Amino acid sequence: MIPNEKKIFEQDYQKYQRELYCFLYEILYSREEASELLQETFLTFFREQRKEIMPQEKKRPWLYKVAKNKALNILRKRKSQDKPLPKGEDNIPTPEQKLYEQQEVALVREVMGELREREALVLRLYSHDFNYDEMADIMQVEKSSIGKILWRAKKAFKKRYQERAQAEASLQPCL
Amino acid sequence: MSKAKQESVSNACDMGMLQAYMDNALSPLETKELEAHLESCESCAQELAEAQESTPWLLQKVRSQQPEDIPVFSFEELYQQLEPQEGPAPSTQKPSFMESFSQWLGTWRWDFATAFALCLLLILPVTQQMFTQDTPLEHFNTPSPRRKATPQKRKIDKRQPTKHKLNKPGQATPKKLRRHVPPRKRKVPGVIAKGWSAHMHFGHRIGPGHYEKTQEVQDGQVLYPEDVVQFSYKTTQPKTLMIVGINAQGEVFPLILSSQKTSVTLKTLFGTLPKGRSFFMDDYVGQERYFVITSSKTFTWQAVQKALKGSWQTHKDLKKLKELPGPWEIRTWWLTKRKRSTTKKVPQE
Numbered sequence: 001m002i003p004n005e006k007k008i009f010e011q012d013y014q015k016y017q018r019e020l021y022c023f024l025y026e027i028l029y030s031r032e033e034a035s036e037l038l039q040e041t042f043l044t045f046f047r048e049q050r051k052e053i054m055p056q057e058k059k060r061p062w063l064y065k066v067a068k069n070k071a072l073n074i075l076r077k078r079k080s081q082d083k084p085l086p087k088g089e090d091n092i093p094t095p096e097q098k099l100y101e102q103q104e105v106a107l108v109r110e111v112m113g114e115l116r117e118r119e120a121l122v123l124r125l126y127s128h129d130f131n132y133d134e135m136a137d138i139m140q141v142e143k144s145s146i147g148k149i150l151w152r153a154k155k156a157f158k159k160r161y162q163e164r165a166q167a168e169a170s171l172q173p174c175l
Numbered sequence: 176m177s178k179a180k181q182e183s184v185s186n187a188c189d190m191g192m193l194q195a196y197m198d199n200a201l202s203p204l205e206t207k208e209l210e211a212h213l214e215s216c217e218s219c220a221q222e223l224a225e226a227q228e229s230t231p232w233l234l235q236k237v238r239s240q241q242p243e244d245i246p247v248f249s250f251e252e253l254y255q256q257l258e259p260q261e262g263p264a265p266s267t268q269k270p271s272f273m274e275s276f277s278q279w280l281g282t283w284r285w286d287f288a289t290a291f292a293l294c295l296l297l298i299l300p301v302t303q304q305m306f307t308q309d310t311p312l313e314h315f316n317t318p319s320p321r322r323k324a325t326p327q328k329r330k331i332d333k334r335q336p337t338k339h340k341l342n343k344p345g346q347a348t349p350k351k352l353r354r355h356v357p358p359r360k361r362k363v364p365g366v367i368a369k370g371w372s373a374h375m376h377f378g379h380r381i382g383p384g385h386y387e388k389t390q391e392v393q394d395g396q397v398l399y400p401e402d403v404v405q406f407s408y409k410t411t412q413p414k415t416l417m418i419v420g421i422n423a424q425g426e427v428f429p430l431i432l433s434s435q436k437t438s439v440t441l442k443t444l445f446g447t448l449p450k451g452r453s454f455f456m457d458d459y460v461g462q463e464r465y466f467v468i469t470s471s472k473t474f475t476w477q478a479v480q481k482a483l484k485g486s487w488q489t490h491k492d493l494k495k496l497k498e499l500p501g502p503w504e505i506r507t508w509w510l511t512k513r514k515r516s517t518t519k520k521v522p523q524e
Contacts, residue, residue, distance in 0.1 A: 006254060013250045021248075026240045035246065039253055046257050108236050127237040132200040147200065148191030154226065154233055161236065 119153035371410035472501035
């Protein structure tokens with residue numbers, strides 16, 4: 001029995017829910033699915049905590065690992081059913097000054113969708129400021145191969161982004 | 176030509192190391208080695224510069240995917256969905272497969288046996304029938320010769336009185352149909368928690384300095400003065416512990432507690448108490464009950480004394496232990512202490 005269980009759980013929840021939601025949304029581009037998985041992930045997390053108390057530094061990678069697995073399952077199911085990529089925040093009215101940003105977001109989304117699963121994942125984790133140990137833990141690969149995966153992912157992203165941007169001609173890479 | 180050469184060089188270099196170097200993820204030795212390599216390898220140095228330059232751009236692009244407004248989800252709602260926490264002392268250690276299986280078997284042994292017997296009873300005639308028939312379809316569509324034959328047989332049976340076949344109210348159920356009531360689930364006395372265990376061993380005294388082989392104390396164990404006793408424990412979590420006894424008069428006395436009259440904080444997850452030694456039984460004659468009480472927090476002798484006082488026979492009074500800090504757990508043994516017979520013969524229970 002964890003004394004002050006609720007308090008501890010709430011602290012963890014408040015600490016990680018926002019970034020975890022972002023992470024899930026970035027993978028799924030769907031608000032509904034992201035919030036559903038967020039809740040599922042935290043419920044799993046709380047149950048796990050009851051079984052064994054986790055050291056504080058392990059909590060964040062653990063949450064991301066579980067969230068990643070759940071999200072990738074959905075993503076794979078989508079791919080097998082040939083569902084189109086959700087358009088994200090299309091329901092939000094777009095002010096004119098945001099048009100450019102919106103286009104760019106859509107472009108990045110397409111590029112990320114074209115990358116390999118683990119390349120896209122490593123880029124997302126990298127953008128969430130994880131260190132190499134944590135990334136290796138979340139992705140279940142050796143720490144020594146993280147650098148290589150990341151390098152390839154960056155190269156692939158840059159290449160594809162530039163190709164697409166040139167094709168669309170309206171957008172120029174910021175390099 | 177030179178470009179091709181340059182590319183082959185860059186392929187030979189470990190780009191993963193370069194990335195890790197950029198992110199400060201290399202060991203000091205690896206860093207030194209790579210820096211030495213960078214001085215000699217132009218293409219790597221160039222790659223590194225390019226990558227360093229493009230990293231902020233890349234991060235900005237990837238982060239642009241984040242939703243603009245993040246909804247706030249209520250913790251309360253989520254917590255409602257979570258099952259309530261189990262009793263006061265949930266186990267922290269999963270029972271092993273064999274343990275849980277034997278426990279399960281212990282509980283369901285009788286039901287299992289009855290179910291098996293019933294299955295046999297049901298299956299045997301069916302299988303017999305199946306093997307005597309040509310095809311399963313026939314069984315359903317056309318009455319089999321066997322089926323035709325049975326009514327004739329039954330006709331003969333009809334001559335016998337049938338009134339016993341129906342169970343009228345007040346009439347005893349025929350033995351065959353009586354439902355088997357499984358025996359009450361046997362509880363291991365005193366074991367409340369699974370995350371830890373305690374055992375008590377004793378050795379009968381044979382003569383001065385000589386003792387019988389040690390055995391585990393069972394409930395109702397008979398002990399004699401000067402027999403040796405030792406407690407052993409195993410736990411999955413750090414605990415503090417006190418061993419106390421209570422006699423048939425309801426008097427509580429300490430067996431093992433720290434010099435400050437508080438519980439003993441265990442330094443290891445398993446061991447014996449007293450550590451590496453044992454203690455002798457006193458001359459008290461009559462029934463006694465020994466307790467090992469553990470908690471996650473230190474508790475005092477006064478609290479235990481107050482809680483246990485007068486609780487000789489019942490577990491009910493032990494609820495008073497709730498006053499102890501932290502979730503407490505308890506293991507108990509019943510003992511009978513007798514005077515050794517005057518003859519020097521080794522006592523036998």
